[in-house]
Amino acid sequence: MASGSEFALVSTVIGTFRIVYHDRTVQAVDLLERGIEQSGPPSDARPTAHFPPGSPPAQLREYFSGRRREFQLEVDPLGGEFDRGVWKVLEKVQPGRTISYGELARKSGHAGSARAVGGSVARNPIPIVSPCHRVVGEKGDLTGFGLGLWRKRWLLQHEGAWPLKSHTVDGPPDHAQRTLDGPHRR
Numbered sequence: 675m676a677s678g679s680e681f682a683l684v685s686t687v688i689g690t691f692r693i694v695y696h697d698r699t700v701q702a703v704d705l706l707e708r709g710i711e712q713s714g715p716p717s718d719a720r721p722t723a724h725f726p727p728g729s730p731p732a733q734l735r736e737y738f739s740g741r742r743r744e745f746q747l748e749v750d751p752l753g754g755e756f757d758r759g760v761w762k763v764l765e766k767v768q769p770g771r772t773i774s775y776g777e778l779a780r781k782s783g784h785a786g787s788a789r790a791v792g793g794s795v796a797r798n799p800i801p802i803v804s805p806c807h808r809v810v811g812e813k814g815d816l817t818g819f820g821l822g823l824w825r826k827r828w829l830l831q832h833e834g835a836w837p838l839k840s841h842t843v844d845g846p847p848d849h850a851q852r853t854l855d856g857p858h859r860r
Contacts, residue, residue, distance in 0.1 A: 679719040682731035686738040688825045691802070694719055695730040699748040702799045703734075705821050734802070743769045743833070751799045759783065760794040767808045769833040774812045788812075796820060808835065 679701060681694045694702040725732040728746070736742035751761060763782040767773050773781075775788040775795070784791055798806045801821060807829040811817040819826035 680722045681719045682722050682725065684731050684734045684738075686734075688738075688828050689821075691734065693730050693734055693803075695747075696750075698728070698730065698746075699750050700730050700800055700803050701750050701752070703801055703803055704799075705801075730803075737802070738832075740832070745803050747803060749800050749804055751804065753794075753797060753799070756784075756790070757794045757797055760791050761798060761800075761804050764795065764798070764806060764809070765804055767805055769805075770835045772808045772810045772814070772830070772835055774810055774814075775817075776812050778809060792818070802829065808833075 679694055679696045681692055683706070684691050684693060690706045692702075692704045692706060693700060694704075722731075725735065730747055733742055733745050733747060737745065749761075749765065751758070753761065760778065760782045763778060764773075775792045778795070779785055779788045779791040782791060792809075795806045795809050796818065798804055801807065807819060807821075807826045809817075816823050816826055
């Protein structure tokens with residue numbers, strides 16, 4: 675991580691996140707479960723409670739409040755070449771849209787490697803900003819998410835994306851919600 679990095683704690687409706695950044699480049703986003711840090715604070719980063727407009731913590735706060743759909747930030751996650759290639763494609767998935775693991779594998783040049791791509795998605799150190807929550811199963815079902823499936827569901831609903839089929843266990847809670855198989859009907 676770049677020297678001069680800062681980190682901030684951002685409280686949201688789905689938990690408190692620590693965001694590590696240098697200027698407008700995000701290096702990590704970490705969920706603090708019940709106030710317990712997942713990975714410990716970065717040794718070279720200094721804490722800040724000042725969120726100037728456009729800063730990474732300010733943008734994260736705006737996203738959760740519904741005042742921002744897309745981040746205008748750079749990302750610099752730590753990872754190998756394979757992971758970074760997958761994450762680069764992942765960053766192109768727009769809010770309100772989803773992508774399957776298989777499609778992500780194809781678009782990142784690793785057709786037939788959905789499991790390996792799934793591992794890469796699981797290693798994403800910048801969830802939400804690098805939108806791993808937008809990756810769903812081949813049939814549109816909710817699958818693995820390190821922050822918990824309930825948070826994935828919340829994030830997709832927050833963005834107006836509901837990728838699931840209407841008559842599945844994870845089907846939409848709202849009769850008018852858009853689904854993979856068209857408007858939800860009972």
